[in-house]
Amino acid sequence: xxxxxxxxxxxxxxxxxxxxxxxxxxxxxxGVSLALKRGETLGLVGExxxxxxxxxxxxxxxxxxxxxxxxSIKLDGRELIGLTDxxxxxxxxxxxxxxFQEPMTALNPMHTIGRQVAxxxxxxxxxxxxxxxxxxxxxxxxxxxxxxxxxxxxxxxxFSGGQRxxxxxxxxxxxxxxxxxxxxxxTALDVTIQGQxxxxxxxxVEERGxxxxxxxxxxxxxxxxxxxxxxxxxxxxxENGETDKVFSRMGHPYTQGLFRARPKLGARKGTRLKTIAGxxxxxxxxxxxxxxxxxxxxxxxxxxxxxxxxxxxGGGHGVRCVRTDVSMAAAVxxxx
Amino acid sequence: xxxxxDAPTVATARKPATGFWRRALRHRSFVLGxxxxxxxxxxxxxxxxxxxxxxxxxxxxxxxxxxxxAHWLGTDVLGRDIASLLLVGARSTIAVGIIAxxxxxxxxxxxxxxxxxxxxxxxxxxxxxxxxxxxxxxVLSAIMLAAVAGPGMLTSITAIxxxxxxxxxxxxxxxxxxxxAREFVLAARASGKGTFLITIEHVLPNILSILIVQATIQFAxxxxxxxxxxxxxxxxxxxxxxxxxxxxxxxxxLFQSPMLAVYPGAAIAVAVLxxxxxxxxxRDLLDPRLARxx
Amino acid sequence: MSVFLLRRFATLLATxxxxxxxxxxxxxxxxxxxxxxxxGADASPDAVRALxxxxxxxxxxxxxxxxxxxxxxVGDLGNSYVYGTPVAGLIAERLVLTIPLAIMSMxxxxxxxxxAGIYTAANHNRLGDVGVMSLTQVGIALPNFWFAIxxxxxxxxxxxxxxxxxxxxxxxxxxxxxxxxxxPAISLSVVQAAILARVTRSAVLxxxxxxxxxxxxxxxxxxxxxLWRHVLRNAMIPVMTVMGLQFANLLAGTIIIENVFYxxxxxxxxxxxxxxxxxxxxxxxxxxxxAMVVIVNFVVDVLYAFxxxxxxxxxx
Numbered sequence: 001x002x003x004x005x006x007x008x009x010x011x012x013x014x015x016x017x018x019x020x021x022x023x024x025x026x027x028x029x030x031g032v033s034l035a036l037k038r039g040e041t042l043g044l045v046g047e048x049x050x051x052x053x054x055x056x057x058x059x060x061x062x063x064x065x066x067x068x069x070x071x072s073i074k075l076d077g078r079e080l081i082g083l084t085d086x087x088x089x090x091x092x093x094x095x096x097x098x099x100f101q102e103p104m105t106a107l108n109p110m111h112t113i114g115r116q117v118a119x120x121x122x123x124x125x126x127x128x129x130x131x132x133x134x135x136x137x138x139x140x141x142x143x144x145x146x147x148x149x150x151x152x153x154x155x156x157x158x159f160s161g162g163q164r165x166x167x168x169x170x171x172x173x174x175x176x177x178x179x180x181x182x183x184x185x186x187t188a189l190d191v192t193i194q195g196q197x198x199x200x201x202x203x204x205v206e207e208r209g210x211x212x213x214x215x216x217x218x219x220x221x222x223x224x225x226x227x228x229x230x231x232x233x234x235x236x237x238x239e240n241g242e243t244d245k246v247f248s249r250m251g252h253p254y255t256q257g258l259f260r261a262r263p264k265l266g267a268r269k270g271t272r273l274k275t276i277a278g279x280x281x282x283x284x285x286x287x288x289x290x291x292x293x294x295x296x297x298x299x300x301x302x303x304x305x306x307x308x309x310x311x312x313x314g315g316g317h318g319v320r321c322v323r324t325d326v327s328m329a330a331a332v333x334x335x336x
Numbered sequence: 337x338x339x340x341x342d343a344p345t346v347a348t349a350r351k352p353a354t355g356f357w358r359r360a361l362r363h364r365s366f367v368l369g370x371x372x373x374x375x376x377x378x379x380x381x382x383x384x385x386x387x388x389x390x391x392x393x394x395x396x397x398x399x400x401x402x403x404x405x406a407h408w409l410g411t412d413v414l415g416r417d418i419a420s421l422l423l424v425g426a427r428s429t430i431a432v433g434i435i436a437x438x439x440x441x442x443x444x445x446x447x448x449x450x451x452x453x454x455x456x457x458x459x460x461x462x463x464x465x466x467x468x469x470x471x472x473x474x475v476l477s478a479i480m481l482a483a484v485a486g487p488g489m490l491t492s493i494t495a496i497x498x499x500x501x502x503x504x505x506x507x508x509x510x511x512x513x514x515x516x517a518r519e520f521v522l523a524a525r526a527s528g529k530g531t532f533l534i535t536i537e538h539v540l541p542n543i544l545s546i547l548i549v550q551a552t553i554q555f556a557x558x559x560x561x562x563x564x565x566x567x568x569x570x571x572x573x574x575x576x577x578x579x580x581x582x583x584x585x586x587x588x589x590l591f592q593s594p595m596l597a598v599y600p601g602a603a604i605a606v607a608v609l610x611x612x613x614x615x616x617x618x619r620d621l622l623d624p625r626l627a628r629x630x
Numbered sequence: 631m632s633v634f635l636l637r638r639f640a641t642l643l644a645t646x647x648x649x650x651x652x653x654x655x656x657x658x659x660x661x662x663x664x665x666x667x668x669x670g671a672d673a674s675p676d677a678v679r680a681l682x683x684x685x686x687x688x689x690x691x692x693x694x695x696x697x698x699x700x701x702x703x704v705g706d707l708g709n710s711y712v713y714g715t716p717v718a719g720l721i722a723e724r725l726v727l728t729i730p731l732a733i734m735s736m737x738x739x740x741x742x743x744x745x746a747g748i749y750t751a752a753n754h755n756r757l758g759d760v761g762v763m764s765l766t767q768v769g770i771a772l773p774n775f776w777f778a779i780x781x782x783x784x785x786x787x788x789x790x791x792x793x794x795x796x797x798x799x800x801x802x803x804x805x806x807x808x809x810x811x812x813x814p815a816i817s818l819s820v821v822q823a824a825i826l827a828r829v830t831r832s833a834v835l836x837x838x839x840x841x842x843x844x845x846x847x848x849x850x851x852x853x854x855x856x857l858w859r860h861v862l863r864n865a866m867i868p869v870m871t872v873m874g875l876q877f878a879n880l881l882a883g884t885i886i887i888e889n890v891f892y893x894x895x896x897x898x899x900x901x902x903x904x905x906x907x908x909x910x911x912x913x914x915x916x917x918x919x920x921a922m923v924v925i926v927n928f929v930v931d932v933l934y935a936f937x938x939x940x941x942x943x944x945x946x
Contacts, residue, residue: 107841481656
């Protein structure tokens with residue numbers, strides 16, 4: 001891993017994913033590009049169905065066999081698209097790991113947590129069962145599972161949701177991966193636990209110098225945990241840049257809408273939560289122009305004519321909207 | 337009020353969409369199963385008005401004939417026309433299926449609805465009883481009955497019917513309990529409707545499609561069980577033709593006329609296959625939630 | 631765990647007692663007078679009364695039931711009305727055929743069904759899946775005794791590899807006995823295997839959709855490894871339930887199949903005893919079959935607790 005600190009660790013160029021859904025083939029991801037250096041963190045934000053989880057699964061090589069991928073995904077300069085499953089298996093859980101949304105179902109109910117945490121170690125490092133077990137206990141201890149040495153032989157159903165998510169984190173970290181993908185890691189948890197788990201992930205990312213892609217629909221989570229962010233809508237990235245810049249300037253009408261739709265503490269009684277009109281378009285029949293056109297308050301004829309280009313509004317902050325002049329003037333943006 | 341407001345949604349959930357037949361005719365196992373079942377029913381109906389020969393006419397002079405223009409499938413050891421026997425055999429098969437499933441359906445559904453509506457010890461008692469009946473497969477209970485009452489069509493139908501009860505109890509209880517937990521039933525209860533009315537107006541209509549599917553499959557099982565019992569000589573008695581009985585007669589003649597053992601078995605297999613495919617098709621068409629992956 | 635076991639054991643005993651009660655009522659109380667049935671309607675009343683006393687049928691019902699229960703504890707099942715020999719002995723000499731037959735056909739069933747079910751699930755919606763599933767659909771529709779006759783037609787009549795029936799016994803070693811049970815075991819298995827294969831397939835497919843399968847893949851396990859290490863054990867629960875229920879069908883099936891192949895097993899004993907009106911033999915055979923079914927299902931339930939760590943908690 002003789003990468004100079006400037007070369008990206010993971011680089012995605014013009015990624016496209018075509019899925020076979022019950023309603024016919026759908027272009028779930030279109031032209032997504034990103035680059036992540038060692039130790040950097042990136043947030044993906046958007047409503048469900050916008051393609052952020054599909055992007056993550058594409059990076060992991062875990063999409064169904066029927067999915068068609070175009071573009072390029074490079075890890076340390078090595079192309080991942082087109083790898084055989086056997087080759088990919090050597091990377092998954094080893095150099096690139098993932099934490100999933102549902103800790104209640106992400107663990108096998110029939111195996112002890114110790115066995116499940118030790119499994120990637122056994123698979124990738126070839127260490128002995130005893131060593132793997134010792135390492136699993138150390139990992140469980142590190143992720144803050146109380147009494148790790150005693151509870152290593154317990155089964156998932158004996159733990160709470162938060163504890164199980166700690167177990168899945170230990171599992172993802174077992175082989176010291178370079179890249180961690182966290183797909184809505186706290187969405188299924190109690191609000192009180194969410195902060196603890198996010199802090200734990202942030203600590204571990206810093207401690208181990210990992211790169212992280214954090215996926216969330218929650219702008220607050222994104223604002224506090226990542227250096228850069230991408231807003232996705234209808235399978236495309238509509239806005240990307242450093243988190244501070246995106247939050248302070250908010251170039252895309254969709255980002256603005258997302259921000260306004262956030263519930264706020266201390267809002268006056270009777271204030272209605274703002275919503276974005278309309279619903280997420282079906283990926284199977286996306287409009288030909290801007291995917292957000294049907295719900296956009298600033299829509300013009302040219303928006304529907306062709307997909308809008310990405311406009312750099314300064315400092316690497318890109319917005320995929322032809323009306324950034326108007327939208328950014330009207331923005332009510334403020335740091336979250 | 338609330339209940340009636342909910343009624344349209346209930347109706348759409350239950351009643352297949354307007355395109356039911358259009359969808360049905362494109363469903364491969366439904367069409368194939370339907371055709372095979374119709375074939376059997378058609379044979380039974382035809383036998384009521386016409387058979388090539390009388391299935392009761394014994395003509396030992398022309399016994400064990402190979403297929404000819406007069407006897408399409410040949411004759412058996414007593415010189416009876418095989419084709420005619422098969423046609424009339426379809427009649428007993430269907431009669432046995434209808435009566436046995438009728439017994440199982442009537443008692444099973446009543447007990448299942450009762451268990452779902454009453455809960456508590458009533459449910460526990462009914463369910464334990466039905467668990468328990470599982471220990472006696474149809475053949476076993478038929479044998480007990482035959483030992484006591486003597487063999488016969490009535491004995492075997494009763495035994496098969498009794499054996500079907502626990503299956504219907506379980507299916508009914510399971511799906512009815514799910515309906516009882518739904519909002520529109522809560523709404524009906526809140527509006528003061530009694531258990532009995534709710535069962536009739538809301539629960540039963542909503543589990544009807546599941547019951548139809550189950551009845552189709554049980555019909556096939558009843559045919560198999562009856563054929564087995566008749567083969568043992570415990571079911572339909574001669575001279576009433578039955579496919580199981582024909583197999584028993586044919587077995588002693590395997591070396592002389594092997595084809596005699598092929599026709600009746602194939603007839604049973606066609607009937608059972610048809611009903612099973614029809615059941616699978618109906619399940620897909622009536623309840624899309626169950627349709628995945630099967 | 632132990633609480634679960636105790637509760638389940640209590641249910642087992644209750645079921646066995648219930649079964650014995652029903653069997654006794656149907657076979658001893660309903661017919662009225664077994665002696666009359668044995669001797670026919672024309673027998674003189676005096677002769678019938680004498681036979682009743684000889685067979686102990688003059689005692690009250692409840693006493694006869696309790697005596698039967700006690701007899702079952704100590705292995706004394708009374709004497710056959712027809713042969714006069716102990717029923718226990720009659721049954722024992724038939725079991726050396728029926729038990730190996732049941733074991734053989736259950737093994738064939740499990741091997742066929744699991745391999746077909748796992749294969750089709752792993753190749754979901756591909757040609758192999760569709761082909762094997764169509765075969766199982768046909769398999770379910772075959773009456774097992776007809777399939778047995780077809781096997782006889784092919785292997786005994788046409789090819790003449792085996793005899794059309796009969797049992798070689800175990801005196802000349804294992805092979806001749808196994809050989810004569812081969813066709814019966816296969817014909818008993820086909821329908822059961824077809825059903826079980828479909829159950830296995832849908833159970834495996836169900837588990838394959840679970841989140842933890844994706845987690846296991848994310849750890850770097852290959853599809854095959856995930857199937858063997860993570861999926862199968864989870865899928866076994868519904869498969870085992872059906873296996874337990876199938877055992878009942880299989881035992882009932884032996885009654886018919888033993889008749890097809892002229893095998894002197896338990897099923898044929900029941901059948902002959904009915905013809906002979908030997909109700910005491912019927913009663914004990916039926917009880918034995920019912921007990922085997924109930925006990926096998928008990929064992930399946932206990933096995934759950936070993937396979938699924940969650941069960942211990944649920945039942946405490």
